[in-house]
Amino acid sequence: xxxxPVPAAASTSNSSELAPAGSCTTAGSGHQASDSxxxxxxxxxxxxxxxxxxxxxxxxxxxxxxxVLAMAVQKLFPKAQVTIGPWTEAGFYYDFDSPDPxxxxxxxxxxxxxxxxxxxxxxxxxxxxxxxxxxxxxxAQNEPYKLEILAGIHEPISLYTLGEDWWDxxxxxxVANTSELNAKAFELESVAGAYWRGDETRAQLQxxxxxxxxxxxxxxxxxxRKQEALRRDHRRLGTDLHLFSIEDEAGAGLVFWxxxxxxxxxxxxxxxxxxxxxxGYELLYTPHVADISLWxxxxxxxxxxxxxxxxxxxxxxQYQLKPMNCPFHVLTYASTLRSYRxxxxxxxxxxxxxxxxxxxxxxxxxxxxxxxxxxxxxxxxPEQITAEILAILDLTEQILSSFDFRSYEINLSTRPEKSIGxxxxxxxxxxGLIEALNRKGWAYKVDEGGGAFYGPKIDLKIEDxxxxxxxxxxxxxxxxxxxxxxxxxxxxxGTRQRPIMIHRAIxxxxxxxxxxxxxxxAGDFPFWLAPEQIRLLPVTDEVLPWAEELLxxxxxxxxxxxxxxxxxxxxxxxxxxxxxKIPVLAVIGAKEAEARGASLRSRADGDLGLVGADAxxxxxxxxxxxxxxxxxxxxxxxxxx
Numbered sequence: 344x345x346x347x348p349v350p351a352a353a354s355t356s357n358s359s360e361l362a363p364a365g366s367c368t369t370a371g372s373g374h375q376a377s378d379s380x381x382x383x384x385x386x387x388x389x390x391x392x393x394x395x396x397x398x399x400x401x402x403x404x405x406x407x408x409x410x411v412l413a414m415a416v417q418k419l420f421p422k423a424q425v426t427i428g429p430w431t432e433a434g435f436y437y438d439f440d441s442p443d444p445x446x447x448x449x450x451x452x453x454x455x456x457x458x459x460x461x462x463x464x465x466x467x468x469x470x471x472x473x474x475x476x477x478x479x480x481x482x483a484q485n486e487p488y489k490l491e492i493l494a495g496i497h498e499p500i501s502l503y504t505l506g507e508d509w510w511d512x513x514x515x516x517x518v519a520n521t522s523e524l525n526a527k528a529f530e531l532e533s534v535a536g537a538y539w540r541g542d543e544t545r546a547q548l549q550x551x552x553x554x555x556x557x558x559x560x561x562x563x564x565x566x567x568r569k570q571e572a573l574r575r576d577h578r579r580l581g582t583d584l585h586l587f588s589i590e591d592e593a594g595a596g597l598v599f600w601x602x603x604x605x606x607x608x609x610x611x612x613x614x615x616x617x618x619x620x621x622x623g624y625e626l627l628y629t630p631h632v633a634d635i636s637l638w639x640x641x642x643x644x645x646x647x648x649x650x651x652x653x654x655x656x657x658x659x660x661q662y663q664l665k666p667m668n669c670p671f672h673v674l675t676y677a678s679t680l681r682s683y684r685x686x687x688x689x690x691x692x693x694x695x696x697x698x699x700x701x702x703x704x705x706x707x708x709x710x711x712x713x714x715x716x717x718x719x720x721x722x723x724x725p726e727q728i729t730a731e732i733l734a735i736l737d738l739t740e741q742i743l744s745s746f747d748f749r750s751y752e753i754n755l756s757t758r759p760e761k762s763i764g765x766x767x768x769x770x771x772x773x774x775g776l777i778e779a780l781n782r783k784g785w786a787y788k789v790d791e792g793g794g795a796f797y798g799p800k801i802d803l804k805i806e807d808x809x810x811x812x813x814x815x816x817x818x819x820x821x822x823x824x825x826x827x828x829x830x831x832x833x834x835x836x837g838t839r840q841r842p843i844m845i846h847r848a849i850x851x852x853x854x855x856x857x858x859x860x861x862x863x864x865a866g867d868f869p870f871w872l873a874p875e876q877i878r879l880l881p882v883t884d885e886v887l888p889w890a891e892e893l894l895x896x897x898x899x900x901x902x903x904x905x906x907x908x909x910x911x912x913x914x915x916x917x918x919x920x921x922x923x924k925i926p927v928l929a930v931i932g933a934k935e936a937e938a939r940g941a942s943l944r945s946r947a948d949g950d951l952g953l954v955g956a957d958a959x960x961x962x963x964x965x966x967x968x969x970x971x972x973x974x975x976x977x978x979x980x981x982x983x984x
Contacts, residue, residue, distance in 0.1 A: 399516075403517055406515070406516065410428065410505050412453070412531070415460060416439055420441055424488060425486060431552075435553050436550050440488065440539075454530070457531075462521075463506065464521055467504070467505055469501055469517075473498070474500060477502065501514055501515065503515060527559045528556045528558055529554065534549055543701060576707075577862050584924065586604030587600050587601055597713050604857075606874045614742070615693070615742065615849075619738070622734065622737075624719060627691070627694075628694075629671035632664055633663065634661070635661040637670050642827060652664045652698075664697040665694075669821075669824060673844075676830055681842070686724050686832060693853065696713075708854040711854055714853065714854040717850045718846070718847075725771055725843055728775030728820075728845075729778045732775055735818055736780070736783045736785070742849050743816070743849065747869075752804040752806070753804075756794040756801075757791050757793065758773065762794075763796060763822055768843075772843070776800075776818075795819065797823030798821050801819075803815055825841045825843075867946065869971070870926045877904040877925070878904070878905050878928055879904065879929045880907050881907070881908075882933075883933070917930075924946065928943070947974075958976050
């Protein structure tokens with residue numbers, strides 16, 4: 344984990360409170376929510392909640408719990424057939440084929456039966472059997488899914504018995520006895536649909552999710568964090584704050600940006616463009632479709648066709664929606680002969696791409712079918728790799744920290760066993776990534792052999808305010824596309840050479856990043872980013888003329904301001920503004936109108952008192968230009984304009 348230092352003047356964030364021990368961290372985050380928000384979402388001195396993969400003991404507990412769950416279900420619902428029941432990073436699940444849907448009442452009954460099984464202190468014992476023995480036992484129990492699983496595994500074949508009455512085809516590991524399971528430290532959380540083998544053409548099953556821990560205290564902390572995650576859910580906030588929607592009439596996984604969300608998206612895009620221009624990038628705009636031959640040349644049709652939408656027949660030619668922007672940038676490069684003197688070439692695009700996602704995996708903005716990638720491609724000389732990667736890391740930090748993401752988990756993936764490209768180029772590229780990371784001073788893990796067949800890569804995850812890690816940025820060297828498209832530049836000695844190509848995305852997906860960012864802020868966006876920054880609340884109709892004048896002045900200054908004209912009581916107007924998480928509410932009564940100002944109520948700083956119009960305009964304009972979390976101003980004497 345790497346947490347990036349920021350100036351000491353930055354305000355304190357809650358995000359570091361969930362940091363794993365030993366992390367290097369920031370001094371602060373640059374955005375601080377209101378007191379009420381911090382109290383609502385604060386996480387004070389949390390218990391350590393290890394992932395299953397980090398704890399062999401938890402792995403055994405959770406894997407064993409899935410067996411206890413399956414035994415309990417088949418005890419209460421004899422017609423239910425079992426399929427698979429693995430552990431997950433925070434618990435376990437089991438998939439069942441049952442003629443009747445499981446209800447909330449059923450989950451309570453199942454949990455009660457699980458507690459009974461645990462308290463019986465039953466042994467879990469491993470048995471190795473022949474394929475014929477396993478097949479006979481499975482057929483005797485009428486478990487067709489287990490029979491299919493058996494066909495795909497090699498000997499030795501192991502079964503785990505749970506007491507004398509129940510067994511499962513399983514490789515383990517498990518606890519030795521259910522007495523090692525804490526009946527007060529588990530919970531059944533939900534039921535969801537799942538397709539057998541993840542294939543929507545196969546049987547639809549019922550998946551029961553559960554969580555299990557070593558102690559009741561860990562369970563309580565896990566449940567508290569889940570509630571906090573629900574409070575921050577971008578899907579709910581997107582609806583409540585009128586940011587975006589996904590409309591069934593248009594189709595699944597297609598995002599509609601509402602005016603408030605569109606304002607925010609424009610601000611994000613403007614920041615992105617501004618920083619790219621400063622970093623020496625040029626922008627591209629490319630088509631949304633291309634002739635199918637392009638996707639054959641790029642290799643997408645062979646290796647990526649399952650994630651592509653079907654072809655369209657137009658004028659006797661077949662076209663396909665683009666799943667990636669890369670081939671378009673390659674064609675742009677190839678449109679003219681390049682000289683080594685032109686390199687590096689840095690091109691970036693906010694390009695909309697379309698990928699087929701199965702219905703069961705789409706999730707709000709996090710997994711959609713149409714989304715905007717902030718793709719960039721750098722074409723450079725081999726000796727420029729380190730400098731370009733370092734510049735990309737700098738730009739990545741600059742952009743992500745603008746949204747208060749300063750805690751990163753970085754992985755370097757190296758050459759896999761099967762790959763293309765010369766050894767010398769692979770070594771040079773990998774060393775360039777390593778040197779850039781070292782010069783940046785960022786800690787990273789090495790995934791030996793985890794790179795793509797066409798080049799090594801860096802993946803960056805960001806940590807949000809409640810300690811969750813999200814895959815975000817990717818830096819990928821590509822030896823494949825330059826070869827497939829025969830890209831060249833004229834070297835200093837007059838020969839034709841292949842350029843080094845670097846793929847790079849910082850947000851990854853603008854939609855996904857927006858969802859992550861919304862959850863990170865819990866919808867309490869910093870002043871510069873808020874879709875509605877100041878809402879004017881006139882107390883009576885008599886002060887409307889001044890309120891309208893102030894509104895016009897704010898908008899002329901580039902402030903996203905609105906005027907409440909409903910005539911509701913002031914208390915309700917304030918509550919409505921707080922519900923919509925407006926950074927600044929400006930109350931205007933007779934006193935404020937006479938003073939040509941407004942009494943301000945800030946989500947970040949509380950009541951600011953009466954502030955003159957000029958001071959408000961200057962503070963708001965400064966906050967926007969500096970991309971500040973809140974206004975910086977002091978109340979002034981009445982009468983100052």
